[in-house]
Amino acid sequence: MADAAGAAILPYFRSATLGADNKLEDGFDPVTVADREAELAMRAVLAQLRPDDGILGEEFAPVEGSSGRTWVLDPIDGTRGFISGTPTWGVLIAMSEADGPVLGVIDQPYTGERFIGAAGLAQMTGPQGARDLATRNGTALDQAILFTTFPEVGTPEERAGFERVSGKVRLTRYGMDCYAYALLAAGQIDLVIEAGLNAYDVQAPIAVIQAAGGVVTDWQGGPAHEGGRVLAAANAELHAAALALLKNS
Template sequence: MKTQSFSHAQDLELALALADAADLITSARYQALDLVVTTKPDNTPVTDADRATEMAIREILAVKRPDDGLAGEEFGTNAEGKSRYWVIDPIDGTKNFMRGVPTWSTLIALIEDGEVVVGVASSPALSRRWYAAKGLGSFVIFAGGTPKKNSVSRVAAIEDASITYSDFVGWNEKRAAFTSLMDSCWRSRGMGDFWSHMLVAEGAVDIAVEPKLALWDVAAIDIIVREAGGRFTSVSGENGPHHGSGLSTNGKLHDKVVKLLNGN
């Protein structure tokens, strides 16, 4: 049987519908007094909302895109040998979600032949949703309003740049270079997680960097930043979300930041 093909616009429409389904679950469980929190084998926390959200997305994809693979944070990966697969982080920022900090989101991405072609970051507690598809641009919606096109900043000098990050964990041998980069920038703030990168896409900050990330942490971020005119690589400068870290910039600053972080 011939596999059905879909346009990027159709896949984006589905990704937005998946985000709608996710928001219903995460919003209902956010700040719930009976939220169930357990610890995974890697010693990171997971809530009943994480699991319920990913399962809901998996069930929809099983009907809407049965031939596609799927990589999810909570229930594993079924993407081997697949040219198309979805990447799901049901709640990026679980620790924030647990503590009632509103900086968390559901991240949904589609990868085709190794390249991210669709991405959605939905953050109902912030009343924001960012999304992008290859060749279709990058947008943000605030409080259900009219989509606004994302566009990165034009800042070209490190000393004029605003940088945001999560924390100092995971930098190891690059910690001194990271600290030096922050000291060189005009402004630094620890926004953290997905939000740092979305602010780069919006042009509100110029650099967002995290030293240790999984594929589901960065796949959606990758295309939202790139379609806004920015660049997304690993900290070492490797293109794409497959290299275990994340660096988003407005593009003009990217090579300079990579050099500074890697001791050049």
């Protein structure tokens, strides 16, 4: 599926003729032909290889399955970055069961990086070859690197919660979409905090980060696979420190 999606997407990346439709009347939530063609390509693979499984994708209607498994697809997570030409977008693929995702893929076709997480498997492949994924340990909150996609994060209340954590860390960066979660799984950064997410935004990152040794919950410490507010941390200690600052948001 990741190969099929990448083949559909790459001809449009950094193309001068690429346009974008806006899915919002008030605001800007772009979708492109690349988003739609990539999701259709992944659905075609599933129709051939996993016809009994369900599908939840961003761009088209859900498909009910009979197997108890659902494939959760975001063909281009980070379409704003995609239309801007930054290589921080990615293809997200998760296979989910009743309690959440058990397999996740974050794929960046342009850079050739693929991050995979499942039980007993946490690995990335890319231009430098293959290596195991492992999140960082031993980083105190005041030395942590924190990412989020949008500076405004969400509601004013959610922004205040984020700023309580941001005020304690060493470095805060913005705008990476799903690539931030991949960097966390790869041991490059320590925290990702976001709000207003959908299931297809977060299920693949959850599976990858958990397989690499990290922790992902909502802002109350509960499951995050349905979306909403998400706290991803490199380890349990760092997660607890950030969660204590977010819980009242």
